[in-house]
Amino acid sequence: MTEQALRALFDALSQEEKIGQLLQLEAGFFAQSDFQTGPAAALGLQAQDAALCGSVLNLRGAEEAKAVQARFIRQHPHHIPLLLMLDVINGYETAFPIPLAQACSFRPELTQALCAAAAREASADGLHVTFSPMADLAADCRWGRVMESSGEDPLLCAAFSAAAVRGYQGDDLAHGGTLAACGKHFAGYGAPLAGSEYAQVELSPAAFQSDYLSGYRACIGAGSRLMMTAFNTVDGIPASGSKPLLRDLLRGQLGFEGLLISDYSAIAEMIRHGYAEDRRSAARLALEAGVDMEMVGVCYVRELDALVRSGEIPQRLIDEAAWRVLKLKNDLGLFEDPYRGADAEKFRACALENRTLAAQAAAETFVLLKNDGGLLPLGAQKAAFIGPYAESRALHGAWSFFCREADTVSIRQGVEALGKAAAFCKGAPLLAPGAIIPGFSADYVESETEETQATLLREAVRAASAAETVVLCLGEQRLQSGEGGSRAEPVLPAPQMQLLRAVRDVNPNIVLILFAGRPLLLRDVLPLCKSLLYVWFPGSMGGAAIAEVLYGEKEPVGRLSMSFPASVGQCPISYRALNTGRPEALVPTGRFHNGYQDCPSAPLFPFGFGLSYSAWQCGPLTADRAAFASGEHLVLTCTVRNIGRRKSSTVLQLYLQDVCASVCRPRRELKDWHHVTLAPGAETAVSFEVTERMLQFYGPDGALRAEAGEFRAYAGFDSGTQNACAFYFQ
Numbered sequence: 001m002t003e004q005a006l007r008a009l010f011d012a013l014s015q016e017e018k019i020g021q022l023l024q025l026e027a028g029f030f031a032q033s034d035f036q037t038g039p040a041a042a043l044g045l046q047a048q049d050a051a052l053c054g055s056v057l058n059l060r061g062a063e064e065a066k067a068v069q070a071r072f073i074r075q076h077p078h079h080i081p082l083l084l085m086l087d088v089i090n091g092y093e094t095a096f097p098i099p100l101a102q103a104c105s106f107r108p109e110l111t112q113a114l115c116a117a118a119a120r121e122a123s124a125d126g127l128h129v130t131f132s133p134m135a136d137l138a139a140d141c142r143w144g145r146v147m148e149s150s151g152e153d154p155l156l157c158a159a160f161s162a163a164a165v166r167g168y169q170g171d172d173l174a175h176g177g178t179l180a181a182c183g184k185h186f187a188g189y190g191a192p193l194a195g196s197e198y199a200q201v202e203l204s205p206a207a208f209q210s211d212y213l214s215g216y217r218a219c220i221g222a223g224s225r226l227m228m229t230a231f232n233t234v235d236g237i238p239a240s241g242s243k244p245l246l247r248d249l250l251r252g253q254l255g256f257e258g259l260l261i262s263d264y265s266a267i268a269e270m271i272r273h274g275y276a277e278d279r280r281s282a283a284r285l286a287l288e289a290g291v292d293m294e295m296v297g298v299c300y301v302r303e304l305d306a307l308v309r310s311g312e313i314p315q316r317l318i319d320e321a322a323w324r325v326l327k328l329k330n331d332l333g334l335f336e337d338p339y340r341g342a343d344a345e346k347f348r349a350c351a352l353e354n355r356t357l358a359a360q361a362a363a364e365t366f367v368l369l370k371n372d373g374g375l376l377p378l379g380a381q382k383a384a385f386i387g388p389y390a391e392s393r394a395l396h397g398a399w400s401f402f403c404r405e406a407d408t409v410s411i412r413q414g415v416e417a418l419g420k421a422a423a424f425c426k427g428a429p430l431l432a433p434g435a436i437i438p439g440f441s442a443d444y445v446e447s448e449t450e451e452t453q454a455t456l457l458r459e460a461v462r463a464a465s466a467a468e469t470v471v472l473c474l475g476e477q478r479l480q481s482g483e484g485g486s487r488a489e490p491v492l493p494a495p496q497m498q499l500l501r502a503v504r505d506v507n508p509n510i511v512l513i514l515f516a517g518r519p520l521l522l523r524d525v526l527p528l529c530k531s532l533l534y535v536w537f538p539g540s541m542g543g544a545a546i547a548e549v550l551y552g553e554k555e556p557v558g559r560l561s562m563s564f565p566a567s568v569g570q571c572p573i574s575y576r577a578l579n580t581g582r583p584e585a586l587v588p589t590g591r592f593h594n595g596y597q598d599c600p601s602a603p604l605f606p607f608g609f610g611l612s613y614s615a616w617q618c619g620p621l622t623a624d625r626a627a628f629a630s631g632e633h634l635v636l637t638c639t640v641r642n643i644g645r646r647k648s649s650t651v652l653q654l655y656l657q658d659v660c661a662s663v664c665r666p667r668r669e670l671k672d673w674h675h676v677t678l679a680p681g682a683e684t685a686v687s688f689e690v691t692e693r694m695l696q697f698y699g700p701d702g703a704l705r706a707e708a709g710e711f712r713a714y715a716g717f718d719s720g721t722q723n724a725c726a727f728y729f730q
């Protein structure tokens with residue numbers, strides 16, 4: 001409808017109806033008719049709240065969505081439709097690789113395509129908004145939600161966050177087949193202390209400004225229609241009630257004009273944080289800070305009216321928030337078509353169509369970490385596929401609630417589809433017998449017993465002895481990462497380590513395939529295998545893509561979006577650390593170095609690392625001039641050569657270091673990258689254009705600046721490259 005018509009509708013709303021728009025309820029609450037007992041009563045919800053609410057969380061199914069919407073509109077005094085929101089994170093029923101894996105492709109355009117495809121599928125199932133992308137910078141693999149991030153690098157994080165927003169929202173939100181995006185979690189949620197879920201965030205203003213805000217800035221820049229607050233505190237204030245963070249920074253400095261939704265029950269949680277005395281003060285703090293909609297909580301519906309009546313908050317704040325909700329509904333075209341083309345058959349067709357993309361995408365995200373002796377790609381040798389992931393279909397990450405395991409392609413199916421003969425056995429339980437991982441709705445309970453574990457191990461040893469090569473398919477259980485998935489020791493589960501050692505005793509030709517939602521600690525694992533392919537959680541077509549890569553039909557092309565620590569004591573670890581006044585303890589000798597006495601300071605695998613099936617060499621990096629000034633640019637060039645025997649692809653990465661600045665700058669920072677594909681023996685010159693923009697950083701005043709002086713450039717195949725040259729900016 002026109003803005004004028006929307007304004008007229010808004011003006012006709014009562015206070016209760018306006019406040020109703022600020023409430024989001026879980027589908028379960030919304031559907032129920034009994035508000036006298038059970039969870040609704042415990043939360044303090046009343047039937048009238050459901051009748052006037054603005055949005056529903058986790059309602060799925062095109063037919064169900066249409067029925068609920070039709071019923072709701074009919075009974076609403078002004079026939080205002082509901083906004084239907086849900087976490088569509090890496091695909092929907094057809095699951096794509098987890099976001100951390102997607103970032104390993106170094107192809108934001110891939111993520112844009114995946115998000116557009118997920119939006120087509122999920123909107124056909126009735127949804128309007130997805131709580132994605134998660135734009136939190138994440139450098140601590142103890143934190144379970146690194147799986148949902150784009151990793152540790154601000155440039156990569158910004159590029160992937162913006163691409164996701166563009167993918168979901170398309171060119172015109174009013175068109176069906178799109179979803180409104182919600183960048184999250186503002187702010188700093190990716191840096192919980194010691195990787196402990198929901199823990200406080202303690203970041204310096206410099207790191208916060210120039211690194212941790214990058215993803216959110218990118219979401220806003222790409223037009224994300226919603227943003228979500230974070231559970232954590234920043235500077236001792238819960239993000240969901242922080243005026244400096246939300247009203248001053250997010251709305252003021254960063255210019256966000258869309259709808260700001262709290263994270264799940266985060267407004268009420270301010271009481272537990274010790275920041276709000278009660279629901280009333282929590283509601284006041286959140287609204288004053290600028291939160292428009294409360295996700296599953298009753299602080300707003302129960303308290304806002306009284307707060308206005310008592311003069312504690314101005315009516316204007318409620319009006320602004322309710323207006324933003326109506327505006328989003330209008331921009332989504334809900335007043336014209338509240339179903340936005342939801343259709344069960346269309347949904348099925350989209351889910352099916354998305355499987356092709358899921359297979360292509362998965363293969364772009366695998367990272368080859370080791371290939372000693374060139375065991376990969378596999379040839380005609382007799383291979384035994386052993387491990388709990390050899391035949392598993394649970395290849396989707398923790399956020400894929402609707403992925404249908406029955407439709408997922410396992411490694412076994414992928415291998416058999418290629419017509420390869422191989423033996424398969426489970427070898428070990430995923431977790432210790434009886435272990436339980438609490439889930440979102442259902443827990444994972446390890447059903448193997450100690451007896452069956454022993455039998456599985458015996459079978460595995462027999463199969464390994466009879467094979468020329470063993471492909472061990474191991475990893476984390478999918479619920480070990482994701483929200484609430486922090487781990488103090490992110491290692492391979494004990495029964496799987498036992499399996500690895502037992503197999504290694506009888507057959508050293510081990511190709512290890514690792515599934516995980518995070519970088520695992522691999523120091524003990526690495527010497528036990530000859531090849532190591534990290535496949536994260538690859539989604540519905542994971543097994544097909546893994547088989548293609550294993551047998552060389554495709555090459556592993558992923559590059560790490562997070563450093564892999566050598567020891568948990570290094571966490572959080574980032575290649576972007578600042579130099580200290582002392583040398584780094586690369587090898588722990590001597591005293592008074594920066595680092596540890598019992599572990600090198602270097603990661604086990606650096607950010608940007610990943611091998612190919614061929615070998616690559618990079619010539620010296622040269623600059624076309626010694627210096628450049630504002631408005632000019634400089635060109636850095638180096639030659640890359642495929643020195644192996646296969647056609648191959650690699651990612652040449654450019655890092656810069658601002659040698660001396662008014663604020664200490666990182667040892668190096670990723671600034672650009674190029675994908676290069678060459679025939680065996682071929683070489684090509686790759687050039688990077690360096691502009692002033694690349695030299696800029698956010699100063700303590702929040703303003704971008706580039707400072708004159710010396711810069712060092714590095715170009716190579718990972719963040720540890722020593723291929724360098726210098727230039728000056730004047």
Ligand code: NOJ
Pocket residue numbers: 087131184263264483
């Ligand atoms: C809590 C999570 O932190 C957030 O990312 C998610 O979108 C909501 N729950 C809704 O599921």
